Amino acid sequence: xxxxxxxxxxxxxxxxxxxxxxxxxxxxxxxxxxxxxxxxxxxxxxxxxxxxxxxxxxxxxxxxxxxxxxxxxxxxxxxxxxxxxxxxxxxxxxxxxxxxxxxxxxxxxxxxxxxxxxxxxxxxxxxxxxxxxxxxxx
Amino acid sequence: xxxxxxxxxxxxxxxxxxxxxxxxxxxxxxxxxxxxxxxxxxxxxxxxxxxxxxxxxxxxxxxxxxxxxxxxxxxxxxxxxxxxxxxxxxxxxxxxxxxxxxxxxxxxxxxxxxxxxxxxxxxxxxxxxxxxxxxxxxxxxxxxxxxxxxxxxxxxxxxxxxxxxxxxxxxxxxxxxxxxxxxxxxxxxxxxxxxxxxxxxxxxxxxxxxxxxxxxxxxxxxxxxxxxxxxxxxxxxxxxxxxxxxxxxxxxxxxxxxxxxxxxxxxxxxxxxxxxxxxxxx
Numbered sequence: 001x002x003x004x005x006x007x008x009x010x011x012x013x014x015x016x017x018x019x020x021x022x023x024x025x026x027x028x029x030x031x032x033x034x035x036x037x038x039x040x041x042x043x044x045x046x047x048x049x050x051x052x053x054x055x056x057x058x059x060x061x062x063x064x065x066x067x068x069x070x071x072x073x074x075x076x077x078x079x080x081x082x083x084x085x086x087x088x089x090x091x092x093x094x095x096x097x098x099x100x101x102x103x104x105x106x107x108x109x110x111x112x113x114x115x116x117x118x119x120x121x122x123x124x125x126x127x128x129x130x131x132x133x134x135x136x137x138x
Numbered sequence: 139x140x141x142x143x144x145x146x147x148x149x150x151x152x153x154x155x156x157x158x159x160x161x162x163x164x165x166x167x168x169x170x171x172x173x174x175x176x177x178x179x180x181x182x183x184x185x186x187x188x189x190x191x192x193x194x195x196x197x198x199x200x201x202x203x204x205x206x207x208x209x210x211x212x213x214x215x216x217x218x219x220x221x222x223x224x225x226x227x228x229x230x231x232x233x234x235x236x237x238x239x240x241x242x243x244x245x246x247x248x249x250x251x252x253x254x255x256x257x258x259x260x261x262x263x264x265x266x267x268x269x270x271x272x273x274x275x276x277x278x279x280x281x282x283x284x285x286x287x288x289x290x291x292x293x294x295x296x297x298x299x300x301x302x303x304x305x306x307x308x309x310x311x312x313x314x315x316x317x318x319x320x321x322x323x324x325x326x327x328x329x330x331x332x333x334x335x336x337x338x339x340x341x342x343x344x345x346x347x348x349x350x351x352x353x354x355x356x357x358x359x360x361x362x363x364x365x366x367x368x369x370x371x372x373x374x375x376x377x378x379x380x381x382x383x384x385x386x387x388x389x390x391x392x393x394x395x396x397x398x399x400x401x402x403x404x405x406x407x408x409x410x411x412x413x414x415x416x417x418x419x420x
Contacts, residue, residue, distance in 0.1 A: 006310075006311045006312065007225065007311055009310050009311065010181075010308065010310050010311075011225065017406075017410075018402070018403070018406045019403065019406040019407055019410055020410070021410055021411075035403065038399070038403075039176075040176070041172075041173045041176045041177060041181075041396075041399075042173070042399055042400070042403070044169040044172065044173070045167075045169045045170055045173045045400075047169070048167050048168070048169035048170075049167070049169075084407060084410070084411045085411075087407060088404065088407055088408070088411070091400050091403055091404045091407065092404070094170070094400050095397060095400045095401060095404070096146075097146065097147060097166060097170060098170070098393055098396045098397050098400065099397060100146035100147055101146070101147040101149065101163070101166065101170070101174075101393060102390065102393040102394070102397070104146070104147060104148055104149040105149045105151075105161075105386075105389060105390065105393065106390070107149075108149050108150060108151045108161075109151060109154075109386055111151070112151035112153075112154045113154065115154075116154050116155075
């Protein structure tokens with residue numbers, strides 16, 4: 001039938017660029033980024049991170065149509081930097097944030113696993129401990 | 139590093155079970171926490187039955203009905219990284235590198251003596267444990283052998299014989315590939331930020347219960363003016379998996395996917411910027 005392929009949502013077709021930069025013709029230091037095959041997950045993260053940058057005067061995104069799987073991100077910066085540079089910084093910052101989050105998660109996971117382990121085999125009883133010692137090699 | 143993210147995000151795991159976990163994420167932006175939630179639901183790859191070749195079906199359910207039910211059965215996917223996506227594979231339709239074959243053959247024999255005895259229940263329950271996988275690491279989730287997933291009920295004389303092809307995929311394509319049955323995501327249980335608008339008759343306090351997560355927050359002071367600059371601080375996350383992989387692995391894989399997404403974009407941005415510079419002869 002005429003239903004679009006479901007993989008169109010996330011597979012970049014041949015010859016299509018993941019990212020295109022269009023400088024704004026009317027506003028200085030402004031550009032529009034078109035990012036293909038991505039959604040709010042990435043767009044909102046980038047927008048919020050860009051807004052944290054004091055050199056970014058404007059950052060906003062939209063998904064122009066629910067059947068088109070791309071978003072556009074408009075960025076305007078102060079004259080001492082460029083929108084592409086600001087976006088680069090935002091991405092670097094986010095990679096660091098997610099990396100740190102992952103490290104923290106892995107660290108707490110070790111603690112949580114040890115805790116769950118201790119809960120499932122309690123070694124509180126003295127009997128238990130002594131019976132363990134019998135087979136132990138010193 | 140901006141002021142808000144100083145020190146970076148913090149994670150505190152509150153409970154860790156076989157197929158569910160709870161954790162609190164703090165000191166990060168709402169957009170990052172929400173991205174994690176979205177990626178866990180829709181972009182962590184798993185295995186699911188995607189093609190069914192039916193050889194014989196004399197059951198009461200139609201072929202497509204059974205095929206749909208088979209697709210919904212969660213398959214163990216902890217080893218999913220080893221399997222390729224079919225679209226990236228060199229084969230034409232499917233091969234052992236990008237798929238796992240599962241077969242099912244159930245035939246209920248007619249026993250004349252039994253047939254005449256109305257007291258015996260002759261219904262055969264065909265369940266997920268009747269599916270025989272060609273790969274030890276990809277098989278129907280059987281958490282509890284006593285309650286496997288029912289596919290169809292058969293009466294004596296009926297037969298069901300089919301071959302299923304399980305493929306790797308993400309829930310963006312079809313929800314059957316989602317590793318999670320649910321992700322609970324909450325912040326600001328007292329609604330101090332006024333992000334929620336409660337439907338009420340007289341008062342929020344008397345008509346809406348406060349979530350258990352509120353124990354971790356300071357109750358609002360009614361005399362305090364509204365802080366319109368306040369941002370959410372703690373995100374209470376809870377996820378339940380389908381049993382296809384451990385809950386902590388879902389979170390870790392989701393975080394890796396977020397990193398890959400951003401990293402990929404960084405490379406494309408650099409290419410684009412240097413390309414632009416070359417075009418203009420810098």
